[in-house]
Amino acid sequence: AQKVTQAQTEISVVEKEDVTLDCVYETRDTTYYLFWYKQPPSGELVFLIRRNSFDEQNEISGRYSWNFQKSTSSFNFTITASQVVDSAVYFCALRSGNTDKLIFGTGTRLQVFP
């Protein structure tokens, strides 16, 4: 079975704090892709990153970084020096096997206070 678990329902931080959003996935396929999307209050899902199962290198993009660990089936997302504009719901998603279907987690609502 394929599943994505985001155990953190809601996180609140003060601006400039670092925050990590957890994502744990389940799949029996050896080839799969992991994604993070941001959903601001406007409702549109914004693509942040894609990672394939053969590439465990961590990635950094500005204040965002991602830690992919196959040994623990995790794909965690860290925001450094958070800003109010980072306030949104963040979704982790999995695509595996011969399908386009994205399996989403339940999301983590991040609130950044000034």
Add this chain to the structure above:
Amino acid sequence: EAGVAQSPRYKIIEKRQSVAFWCNPISGHATLYWYQQILGQGPKLLIQFQNNGVVDDSQLPKDRFSAERLKGVDSTLKIQPAKLEDSAVYLCASSSTWGQGSSYSYNEQFFGPGTRLTVL
């Protein structure tokens, strides 16, 4: 480049009424997806088209939901009759994913702003 367009943005109906949503994908994107996002949950795929053909509709409640993508561009999703549990945001996404088998090429899905449906 224009993004995925959806209309209406909001719709309120009573149960047993019918409703339709419209989606215009990013120009040139062959693949179009409809997702249902119930409050507090992640999006769930309802149906996927490649050009005007259905690739996956395994999670579409076919007794009340229907979708079409005439001419392989715009798409409409219809609910008839609506139930209270259909209250959700309906998201349309598109990608330049195409092909099958060895010629398959997957690309990211880009989402529209969604239509928030409230069934009373």
